[in-house]
Amino acid sequence: MSGKEELGQSSPELFVLRDEEGPILYAPLGHLIARGNESAVEAALAYARDPSVYDAMEPEAQAVIRALGERGFFERHAYPRHERGFRPTQVTLFPTNNCNLRCSYCYAFGGEGGGNGEPITKMDLRCAQRAIDLVAQNAIERRDEGDGTHNFLVSIHGNGEPFCAFDLIREIVFYGQDIAEELGIPVVFNAASNGVLSEEQLDFVLANFNNVNISFDGLPEFQDANRPVAGGRGSFAAVDHTMRRLCEAGLNFGIRTTVTAGMVDAMPRIVEFVAAHYPTIEQLHFEPVWECGRCLTSSNTMPDSAVFVQRYLEALEVAQKKHMRLVFSGARQDMVVDTFCKVSSGSFTVTPTGDVTACYEVSYASDPRSERFFFGRFDAAQDRFVFDQNKLDALSELNVHNMRFCDDCFCRWHCAGDCAAKVLDGIDVSEHHGSVRCEISRALTLNQIQRKLSWKPKEEGSLTDAR
Ligand code: SF4
Ligand code: SF4
Ligand code: SF4
Known part of the structure; x- marks a missing residue:
């Protein structure tokens, strides 16, 4: 090509x-x-x-x-260069690794301690509060220096379902709001959820969160089969109810759909279904399943790359007629960057145990990849976070300038070497050799270019x- x-x-x-x-x-x-x-x-x-x-x-x-x-x-x-120096104005908190679902491809073995017998646990409130203090203070300083910062962000995510720790989320939100008021700088709250929420939780989300993303597998039969509740029942009815309530409230939200080989042919149909049922949806994110975590013990497999591209392009035709934005993470021709995500600039993500990781998918100390991605922790005795500058320096090197394999690729400033957790598993950045995702990223980026002509x-x- x-x-x-x-x-x-x-x-x-x-x-x-x-x-x-x-x-x-x-x-x-x-x-x-x-x-x-x-x-x-x-x-x-x-x-x-x-x-x-x-x-x-x-x-x-x-x-x-x-x-x-x-x-x-x-x-x-x-050439683009990511920001050096760790002064985050955004924190992502994982309140708990507990989960009310048992998704068949879950990378984190949600609700089952990462698959390594780790305990089900909840974040210490003080840890969350100090993380919020840190990003709020950085935001104030950066705003006053005139670098364009005008708020701080608190994102709720998880290696489980964050709303399984609803009492903690409430405390986190109230604290963030208090700090914002005290310091005189706005706070933005983002939440990623599996959508199996109670009425009370939904009321709280609608009243307090600015941006919401729901993981939903696109059609009732896929949702029920791939994303069952812990007892084995399907979860479609609950997630459908959540998304209808978000729509009734006029909230724009995103849906993330994990595509397995068994679902790939239905991608255009998924767009039709989502557009018909959830009219306020802002974007639909299709991501082929990556074979890791619980996926390795289930029958789910990654779709063939060429078939994924073909179905994605068909789905795109449907989405454009419905005025819906369709996304695949590796195809982003509008962005010129040297890193795929914030992993290289020390994304500040705090796990339920108070460890700081640069990567959402590496959240347990027992994961061998934590050696690379963990770069700090909450020190309860000192009541503050401590960071390892050597780790931050090493993370900073995970960028496309150091990936010779990508030199020849016209996507190198867009895809920027792809997700480090996937393509650098157990290897040095200089040994990066792409993955089956390259074919998808290149084909869909080329399509974005063609559409612009x-x-x-x-x-x-x-x-x-x-x-
Ligand atoms: S909802 Fe998320 S954390 Fe829970 S099992 Fe599913 S993918 Fe894993
Ligand atoms: S390295 Fe990959 S999995 Fe980790 S945060 Fe970045 S995009 Fe997500
Ligand atoms: S070679 Fe692959 S990983 Fe590297 S920029 Fe191109 S598509 Fe991305």
Whole structure:
């Protein structure tokens, strides 16, 4: 699909992609795309390598160079660099590893102690309070320094269902609101939930949370089969009730659907169902299941990448008619970044035991990956968090600049090497060698590029371009 022509920072960075219509010239750092014929693209690459060749070019090629130059294709751009220095204004709290569901593919063995016999536990309120103090104080300082910060964020997530610790969540929210008032800076509350909530919990969510994401497998039969409650019953009725209440309240929310091989063909149908039943939905996030955790002990398998792409594109057609945003995490052509997630800048995520992890999926000290991702803890005796700067420095190196495998990939500043927990399991960042997800990321990013181009008929030597 993509013949690569990348010219490094000393020259403009250009890639050549190919599809059934011919070559596409792509400058990711400048957000520039142009469709041309082979000779136009060849001229552009030759000029980008060595501008002195211009005088010897045919007039038609010179016209192409001038047209591309006017659009900025030959400008050099600095590579993106993630923020260094750990001064978070957002914390993600995992109140508990308990869970009311037993999803067949759960990466965290929710409700079963991570699969390693870890106890079911709940976060100490003081730990949550000190985490909130820390991000609120950073937000005040950064706001006063004028870096654009204007609030602090408290996200509730879990290696279980956070609302299984509802009493604690209430305390966390009330404390966050008090601190915001005391310091004079707004707080934003985000929640990710499996959606099996009581009326009281729903009332609380609607009254206090700004953003809500519900994990839902798209159709009643998949939800009941893959995401049963702890006793084995299906959970669709409960999650459907939650999402209807969010809709009645006019709340925009997101749905995350984990796609297994057995569900992949139904992706377009899932979009139809979700659009018909939950009209206030903001986005639907499809993610192929990753074979880890409880997935390894169930019959769930990852869908074939080519089939996932095909069904995703069909689902996208449906979603666009319904004005619904569809998302896959590795395809994000609008973003120019050097890291896939905040793992490299020390995402501040606190587990129920008070450990600080940079990665949502690595939340137990017994997980061998914790050696890499755990970089601090709540010290109850000192009543404060302590961080390991060496660990933070090492995490900072998990970026696409250090992933030679990605050098040739036109997605490298968008996908940025993908999820470190998945692709760097047990290996050094220099040994990154991609995964089956690369095929999906590249195909769907190419599709995003194609959609941005205007589809005018081409003439010899001409270019059609888009941002
Ligand atoms: S709801 Fe979340 S934590 Fe609980 S079993 Fe399902 S995937 Fe795991
Ligand atoms: S490394 Fe992967 S699993 Fe961990 S937080 Fe980032 S995206 Fe999530
Ligand atoms: S992980 Fe794969 S798709 Fe992502 S930037 Fe690297 S090579 Fe490209």
